[in-house]
Amino acid sequence: MIDIGLTHIALSVSDIEQSIAFYSTYASMQVVHRRLDAETGVSVVWLCDRTRPFVVVLIEIASVHPILSPLAHLGVGCKSREDMERLCQIARHEGRLLSEPKDSGYPIGYWAFLRDPDGHTLELSYGQEIGLKLES
Template sequence: MTDIGFTHVALPVTNLDASIAFYGKYANMEAVHRRTDPKTGENVAWLTDHTRPFVIVLLQEPNVEHKLLPPAHLGVACESREVVDRLCDQAREEGCLNNGPADAGPPIGYWAFVTDPDGHILELTYGQEVALRVQETAKEKQPAESSV
């Protein structure tokens, strides 16, 4: 099988294990690949939530010079407002809640920003209409059925 389409986003991190733990807790992701690059000595991990063929590639580096900061962020959909609230409570206790939770109504929904160990922003959401919008546009692109 060959990959087609959008497969990953790569982020520099300073502590691979801390970042894997953060994305496991706040985005329900796990490492499906780890390696040390033989040329650079850089530690690498691929994280997925197993909902689609997509990974976040974490690249361990001595420092992170370009953080993913608002308005830039990664977004993860949660199964309910209660899950967003629970994760926000955890983030508040751990000192990494950046903003929210807040309800912006459709199509944005209920959201909050949390900050990963290197300062990158992860958005937790419930009720965003991403899947709905993608499904609607996919239907529009389908060829009309022939009546022949």
């Protein structure tokens, strides 16, 4: 089977293990591929939440300039408002919460921005209904 459509986004990271831990905690992603690139010698990891054929590719380099910040972001839908609030509490405690959760009503829902270890922005949300919109 050949992949078509949007399959991945690649992010440069300075510490691949810290980034794996962040996306595992806040986006329920796990490593599905790991390698040391033969040409460049850099570590490369593919992360997936196994809900669709899409990965976040992490490429470890010495100096990172965040490309997903502040409004450019990855968005993750949470299974409940309570789960999102739990994750925001962890992020608050870790100093990763960029914006407090806010309810913006339909179609945006309840959302908050977090900062990953390299300054890229991750949005947690509940109630955006993107999947439902695509089904209708």
